[in-house]
Amino acid sequence: xxxxxxxxIYMDNNATTRIAPEVIDAMMPFLNDCYGNPSSxxxxxxxxxxxxKEARAKIADLLGADPDEIVFTSCGTESDSTAILSALQTFxxxxxVVTTRVEHPAVKNLCESLTxxxxxxxxxxxxxxxxxxxxxxxxxxxxLTEDTAIISVMWANNxxxxxxxxxxxxxxxxxxxxxxxxxxxxxxGKIPINMKDNQIGxxxxxxxxxxxxxxxGVLYVRKGTPFVPFLNGGHQENGRRGGTENVASIVAxxxxxxxxxxxxxxxxxxxxxxxxxxxxxxxxxxxxxxxxGHPTDRLPNTTNVSFEYVEGEAILLHMNQYDICASSGxxxxxxxxxxxxxxxxxxxxxxxxxxxxxxxxSIYNTEDEVDFVLEKMPAIIANLREMSPFWKDNE
Amino acid sequence: MxxxxxxxxxxxxxxxxxxxxxxPSGTGDVGSLACGDALKLTIKVDDNEIITDAKFKTFGxxxxxxxxxxxxxxxxxxxxxxxxxxxxxxxxxxxxGLPKEKMHCSVMGREALEAAIADYRGVILPMAEGEVxxxxxxxxxxxxxxAIKESELRSVEEITNFTKAGGGCGKCEDRLREILQxxxxxxxxxxxxxxxxxxxxxxxxxxxxxxxxxREIKPTLKKDGGDIELVDVDxxxxxxxxxxxxxxxxxxxxxxxxxxxxxxxxxxxxxxIVEEDK
Numbered sequence: 205x206x207x208x209x210x211x212x213i214y215m216d217n218n219a220t221t222r223i224a225p226e227v228i229d230a231m232m233p234f235l236n237d238c239y240g241n242p243s244s245x246x247x248x249x250x251x252x253x254x255x256x257k258e259a260r261a262k263i264a265d266l267l268g269a270d271p272d273e274i275v276f277t278s279c280g281t282e283s284d285s286t287a288i289l290s291a292l293q294t295f296x297x298x299x300x301v302v303t304t305r306v307e308h309p310a311v312k313n314l315c316e317s318l319t320x321x322x323x324x325x326x327x328x329x330x331x332x333x334x335x336x337x338x339x340x341x342x343x344x345x346x347x348l349t350e351d352t353a354i355i356s357v358m359w360a361n362n363x364x365x366x367x368x369x370x371x372x373x374x375x376x377x378x379x380x381x382x383x384x385x386x387x388x389x390x391x392x393g394k395i396p397i398n399m400k401d402n403q404i405g406x407x408x409x410x411x412x413x414x415x416x417x418x419x420x421g422v423l424y425v426r427k428g429t430p431f432v433p434f435l436n437g438g439h440q441e442n443g444r445r446g447g448t449e450n451v452a453s454i455v456a457x458x459x460x461x462x463x464x465x466x467x468x469x470x471x472x473x474x475x476x477x478x479x480x481x482x483x484x485x486x487x488x489x490x491x492x493x494x495x496x497g498h499p500t501d502r503l504p505n506t507t508n509v510s511f512e513y514v515e516g517e518a519i520l521l522h523m524n525q526y527d528i529c530a531s532s533g534x535x536x537x538x539x540x541x542x543x544x545x546x547x548x549x550x551x552x553x554x555x556x557x558x559x560x561x562x563x564x565x566s567i568y569n570t571e572d573e574v575d576f577v578l579e580k581m582p583a584i585i586a587n588l589r590e591m592s593p594f595w596k597d598n599e
Numbered sequence: 600m601x602x603x604x605x606x607x608x609x610x611x612x613x614x615x616x617x618x619x620x621x622x623p624s625g626t627g628d629v630g631s632l633a634c635g636d637a638l639k640l641t642i643k644v645d646d647n648e649i650i651t652d653a654k655f656k657t658f659g660x661x662x663x664x665x666x667x668x669x670x671x672x673x674x675x676x677x678x679x680x681x682x683x684x685x686x687x688x689x690x691x692x693x694x695x696g697l698p699k700e701k702m703h704c705s706v707m708g709r710e711a712l713e714a715a716i717a718d719y720r721g722v723i724l725p726m727a728e729g730e731v732x733x734x735x736x737x738x739x740x741x742x743x744x745x746a747i748k749e750s751e752l753r754s755v756e757e758i759t760n761f762t763k764a765g766g767g768c769g770k771c772e773d774r775l776r777e778i779l780q781x782x783x784x785x786x787x788x789x790x791x792x793x794x795x796x797x798x799x800x801x802x803x804x805x806x807x808x809x810x811x812x813x814r815e816i817k818p819t820l821k822k823d824g825g826d827i828e829l830v831d832v833d834x835x836x837x838x839x840x841x842x843x844x845x846x847x848x849x850x851x852x853x854x855x856x857x858x859x860x861x862x863x864x865x866x867x868x869x870x871x872i873v874e875e876d877k
Binding site for chain 1: 632636638766
């Protein structure tokens with residue numbers, strides 16, 4: 205199969221990223237002749253075990269963590285489930301969970317099905333967000349009770365890129381003796397993270413969001429945090445996660461962590477400038493367009509812009525004609541019939557929520573690409589508005 | 600990504616008959632911004648009752664735009680009677696099919712056509728009547744029953760795909776299952792209340808509405824410091840203005856629909872739709 209990725213303008217990096225060429229190089233031997241099982245006694249397997257250890261160290265290095273605090277999983281969703289269910293099993297008498305209204309489905313839908321999974325009725329507090337997508341720390345403080353078993357708050361939102369003050373929140377939780385989990389799938393690799401400087405108990409990350417392959421994730425478990433495995437089985441990961449390791453992808457993730465660590469400054473300077481140029485260009489050249497999310501407390505690569513009175517799927521398919529890839533929070537693209545729960549929680553009016561487009565950049569984007577998108581977007585929106593029965597009153 | 604046929608793609612990327620006819624013979628306006636899709640269809644009908652022209656304006660996804668575009672192509676040249684028999688399956692068929700989750704786009708096309716024909720004939724559509732089952736998308740039991748019968752729907756998921764009912768908060772799922780069962784068993788017809796005599800002059804109607812407002816509704820609202828005034832009556836649409844504590848009250852919409860509309864339907868005509876003057 206040939207996907208012709210060379211001609212693609214890929215601005216959907218919060219959905220997934222390209223595997224970096226150097227990452228592919230690093231993982232290939234483990235798909236070819238280095239096929240030993242890292243748990244084996246022979247040298248053939250043992251050398252693979254050493255590669256795992258090196259990868260673990262690189263990942264720990266990016267997070268400012270100890271290698272022992274890294275548990276490999278199959279994806280971000282598994283990491284989230286492991287952390288939350290572990291806490292509920294550790295404190296079976298505590299039946300309260302605090303989260304937000306804007307979590308990724310990996311946490312949101314898990315919280316909604318806790319009763320089914322644990323057989324206990326859990327009370328869930330879903331913290332509201334402001335119109336700019338930020339959290340109110342006062343209501344967070346008020347939500348914490350003696351009964352709270354775990355708090356799960358994402359580090360950065362996948363749709364808007366808005367960053368939450370999870371380090372501050374984890375400190376407040378620590379004071380009350382409550383476990384804190386963060387889904388940092390969008391944050392790791394885009395903003396500096398140092399676990400030595402905070403009191404977060406669990407952190408989830410996903411390989412394919414930072415130029416490693418799909419199908420590998422990590423759960424960071426702070427030393428001393430009580431832990432109950434999600435997958436029971438062999439002694440892999442010190443008994444914390446059964447199942448033979450996805451060696452090639454773990455090695456790839458190690459290499460990718462080194463890469464995004466090296467590129468962190470570029471992400472926060474060049475990529476941020478490209479994002480800002482794109483955002484400003486769209487907002488100035490297209491009338492009735494608006495930014496969704498806080499203007500500065502945001503990942504450097506993400507912008508979510510609404511074009512009022514037009515529908516997101518229609519916009520995306522016109523962009524697709526020019527090989528521009530992005531995402532939308534509209535109902536028609538979400539598989540459900542309602543627009544994004546994130547935008548609705550922020551109170552974005554329906555006129556705008558259906559027409560929201562998320563552009564998420566990476567180190568592989570260029571200024572030419574941004575210019576091309578800026579050249580094409582105004583006509584796409586104008587063309588669809590021409591067709592919209594709601595537009596004529598608002599010209 | 601949805602698997603769209605070439606025909607859908609063609610009609611989406613190069614839609615035919617975009618716009619609005621001047622002095623149309625009939626206009627069909629369905630859907631809303633909140634629901635995520637809306638279609639305004641205008642048709643021109645000649646003396647022989649043949650549709651000579653049709654134009655559309657659509658807010659919505661690719662399949663909504665494609666359904667609208669192909670609809671305008673299909674109806675041109677048809678007589679009004681022929682057009683009235685058009686089903687959503689005909690529209691989807693002309694596009695070479697739609698993904699099942701998108702069938703409601705073809706239903707929207709059929710609804711707009713029906714509304715335009717009703718407008719041309721000067722009659723009121725029966726579909727707006729009935730009990731609203733899905734509050735998120737404002738879908739009535741009559742619309743659901745019709746979709747079940749016409750498209751032979753056999754699951755709640757299919758009902759959602761075709762009518763959007765149940766696609767929001769999902770609270771009406773049990774009710775949808777019930778309607779499905781009743782309809783499939785052929786019992787639905789018995790369950791629908793017969794309508795009261797609708798032949799009433801507008802003056803009579805206004806008088807009766809005012810009477811109920813004065814006698815029953817106002818005294819109840821005043822207990823909570825609120826009040827209500829009749830602003831206009833147009834066909835089945837009753838426009839009122841909420842006063843006092845009611846204005847700006849968060850649950851005023853519930854009061855309007857659950858109390859005022861219900862009372863007026865019980866005592867005047869069971870097809871009335873109460874709206875707030877804004």
